[in-house]
Amino acid sequence: MPVRDGAKKSLIGVIDDGTKTVRFVIYEAERSEELVSHQLDKTEVQPQEGWYEQDPMEIIHHIKVCAENAIEQLTELGYTKEDIVALGITNQRETTIAWDKFTGEPLHPAITWNDIRTDSTVDAILAKVPDRNKNYLKNISGLPISPYFSALKMRWLKDNIKTVRRASRDKRLLFGTVDSWIVWNLTGGPHGGLHITDVTNASRTLLMNLETLNWDPMLCRLFGIHRDSLPQIRSSAEIYGTVKDGSILDGITISGILGNQQAALVGQNCLQAGQAKNTYRTGCFLLYNTGTRRVQSTHGLLTTVAYKLGPDSPAVYALEGSIAVAGGAIKFLRDNLKLIKDVSQDTEHIAGQVFSTGDVYFVPALNGLYAPYWRKDARGIICGLTAFTTKNHIIRAALEAVCFQTRDILEAMNKDCGMPLSKLHVDGWMTSNDLLMQLQADLTGIPVLRSTSWDMSALGVGVAAGHAAGVWAVERWRRHATPSHTFLPTTTDDDRDARYTKWKMAVQRSLGWATTKKSITMTGQKRKNSIFTSFDTLTPPDSRKNSWEIDNVPIEKPPTDEGVDNSIEELIQYSARKFSIFVPLKAPKDEHTILDDAEYYMNKKECDYDMCQCCQSKKKLLTDWKTIEEIIENDPEIIFDSDDNPIVVEQRNDPMYEPTPVIGNSLKKRMQLEKIPVIFKNICNKLTETSLT
Template sequence: MVVLNMNNEADMPVRDGLKKPLVGVIDDGTKTVRFVIYEAERSEELAAYQLDKTEVQPQEGWYEQDPMEILNHIRTCSEKAIEQLTELGYSKEDIVTLGITNQRETTIAWDKFTGEPLHPAIAWNDIRTDSTVDAILAKVPDRNKNYLKSISGLPISPYFSALKMRWLKDNIKAVRRASRDKRLLFGTSDSWIVWNLTGGPQGGLHITDVTNASRTLLMDLDTLNWDPMLCRLFGIHRDSLPQIRSSSELYGVVQDGSILEGIRLSGILGNQQAALVGQNCLQAGQAKNTYRSGCFLLYNTGPRRVQSTHGLVTTVAYKLGPNAPAIYALEGSVAVAGGAMKFLRDNLKLVKDVVKETEHIAGQVFSTGDVYFVPAFSGLYAPYWRKDARGIICGLTAFTTKNHIIRAALEAVCFQTRDILEAMNKDCGMPLSKLHVDGKMSSNDLLMQLQADLTGIPVLRAHSWDMGALGAAVVAGHCAGVWGIERWRHHATLADTFLPTTTDDDRNVRYTKWKMAVQRSLGWATTKKSIAMTGQTKRKSSMVTLPSQSLDVSLSPPRSRKGSLVDGPSIDYTNKFGSPVTDDGVNDYVEELIKYSARKFSIFVPMKTGIDEATILDDADYFMSKKECDYGMCQCCPTKKRLQTDWETIEEIIENDPEIIFDSDDNPIVIEPRSDLLENDLLVSPTILGKGISLRKRMQLDSVPEIFKHICSKLSRTPLN
């Protein structure tokens, strides 16, 4: 219905004859930047405009974005969307507030005086920090990747922002220099956007909200503040981090000279938490799944923080005001969902148009023909957290066609979702009765039906594929007083329902075979692990052996000359300048062996018998055997018997263990702290072992000649003792 608006000189149509306040949303996604405008308390988009982002892959598994492009796209999209308001009887002045939703773990470093990015943004799905993860794990007891979950809710994984920040400090000179000069700012993309919108170098606000901060591995989930010990462990200075604020409060006013100038900023949510709010999953026990490049399932646990013992992460769902309680969620993240369809299109050339052809081609067969596709291109996320996993397609026969493979790729998304649901059921003790879904991939009817069949619960698909922007509009409008959260809590969201059509036996048999396929995907990427995890530097000594020589060096420590595969007297491999003498031909041969070897092997033979690589069945047994008592979360044990984090132990480890950093060529650099000197040892000048690798060398004082001790005592104030 079209009516006349008598308040304007020009007659303009206004929907339903009622002019409502407008809420704008900046949506910074993995692939696109959008600007969306909503009428208050309406879930339908009033106006929107989007632009695709440029994503660069400098190396395999590396994903980078241009931070300046994000800002330029925001300006362009906001201008184009606001232009559409004229035809709808609205203007820019009707926009009362702005919300922001963003890709969460994507990390940016910039100069707070110039405003220039110091490096391209490292995207959330980037895995370049593998070596950094190993260096951090070397500092925690038992190298336990879950050691920090009791504080941050997250495992130590390349997924999270702290590892990306540490990598930037270790490998990018501009970042190190800015840190030294106290002009470095770190943040996820929401911090970068807010800082620039509110003035940039001229007083821009360096803030983030609790949902984004909870994805960094640096925030304490209880205090909702940066944890000093975590910052120290990762080497991130507090001054470079943003201030943590709630998800819904007045942060400031746009002051960047753009078309958004003067509009208030009052809402920030990470994109998956925003989708949880947009899907109206505001009650404990409700869950949503978003199907995009990755797949993200969040389960609302209310104000109760649930410590997962089955591979999920604990995160903040939202905090609707500075004085409101924080609402928590369990989350399971799938690294590759829509990315698997892109792989079939770009790499295997099985389809030309993912949206139009995938459902049609996969629907031409009634099953996958027992083919299973595990798209672990950059490792597996929840609930496995195995960065050594790689993608596989198994179960191929002479009758397999591309139809079966495409259908198997769709089923892989559903199986990974069931993996997370199974873990959530065990953690929370109550199976879900229904699953709310959104995201671009949810438009695929076959995928939604497969999801219902393989999980055995109804799937409710929202009519709008982008519920994240809607959630950001809700929290921003809530702060501005134009979008009542209680009314939204009871708002009936329109949805398409898909009901299960298979039996329990059928879906369980297929799920069992999926677990078998996952097991076969593990352990493929194992390079560099032994170097970083043991703190050993790369050694390029000769490995020449004679047929009669014995290779039994298992009793020698890795740094002992007896550990060399060259039998005979000890050989000094350094020349008079302190550089190692190597045989380039032999080393090239060894590098070729390592490059083409089907299995990982180390130059050094370990002192103890090696432990077999853990399989997914081992992980399942391990997690099944864990109880709340093991995590100090139970109510049955006395307080004094509960497991507590021994921060004195970890502080001592941080102080005494050598720091391991990595240069741009992934060479490990071991830096020994001076406090770690042994009482009877003498520290001599560093010996250069290779490019970018240094190691301090000690000698026993007992072996120092008396004349040398006498000379040192004459030349130095410090006695040689």
């Protein structure tokens, strides 16, 4: 096949890392149709219920394989690799990776965006904020305190993974979302790789200040994350660097980064305030462009950065509603209930055999409900079953559930912005289902415009990368009307409102199912007060199992130096039985805490961050990051017992507990020997050749 139109155009390569697949797509500049592409499925591991992990090295491997296959196809079209002038990256957001900056090895599998293992961490953070208000940080970050966001995943990794804690202590730790991991590896990895992210991905971490577009010192301290481990925040469209990994992409300029939902907003050409798009994939994500104005939602939506197309361009913001389970509900019916065999072919056909759901409602809160409810205690229900209900009704109810959840978000956006949406742009693999699209139009009462391509994320970041490289004019793209298929509403207002009312009834019945025991930090017990700890289980202070002494020898608090000072624990694990130890902490004292800084940091302006143009350099106030990082280092750590209950533990900065070099297979440390119980000394003398005394 010859070059299209007989003339070569500059090419834009795009890496598209989704939840399930990795793709490499190549576009001709200023054309919305894919030229060539290749994709591979990713392996997702679920070690426990609600936990989802991916292999970071597999992501890098798939990118290289997909790029090789896509570029091989170019020769048939009259192009070569040298025609690719820019590379864009779009990625699954909130998915978090920790790695060693000297070796490049991941320290733990990537924790994906829909993972809910951080429930206990959320409780521990909520215990630190006034009234345990999950929306306390929304004025700074635009986000509620939820397991969804990256800061909670970073905190969980530091609290629970020894290799991450040690890397943090040794200043070797790097945190990032998938875009940071990809760029770092492509630009050299341990040999000078760029540790960067863009504003759209950074705005999903719960650590970025939406006003300054920089990491917020108070938020970093609250979550205990060092700024040195975080990537530098850049705009969504600029020249970042070139690929230096020895792969087929070597030498290509990287010039665009966008989170996948923000990239779809650009790809759908929703570049004017008041336009919105919805992407139907495993989850569902609706973004409403609010222009350069930040709208603080009071109805359960998120304020996020839509894009920033250049270092000197203003940031454009959006309201977002996130649905945890959309296409995932259909896959649940296939994999768990065995109601269908093929999602793409059977769903529309089977659901279309009935004219309604028969008053059946399916709330797919399999991992809790996201926007606008933000209820992690919600669980999925199917209600309204009768003797005449068939699988056809349940499958149709699953499709309607996606539409009802979308209407939930549109209702909230209308209340926040005061202006109802006139049309909804849609994309994602689920949009190939005509019945779903018609149901969406019927249940929202507005036209639904389906894009010509099911994946607009790759196109959106291709526009951003081409814009930075000077081969794709955004203004021309803004005026360009993308062809689409329109679905118009066919139901009355009374009918859709009656069905929506019953949906809300079903949602109420799904709440409160996942009841968990309140953790120590959520029961009202003050921080730094008397906290008891055991190496296996937690028991109350008045239990007979606990005492102030063992064998009439007083116990000194065991050291808690992040998995290094574990001598007493090592003794316990070799003993004939395990001892539960009651450890009183020091009496509470008034001291400066993180919350004392909240008002100070929330009132800081661009001048204070050296980002303004109005002040002389000598007058600008610079943040004392060294002091803040020292506070983070010395702030009490949060550890977890066997029941996942968080325990606040004071750091021990005592030279008597400094570790000594490793001798043999055991760690020997200088301790206060007279404080160790006699029974432990006897155990150690019997099991080792070296006496403690």
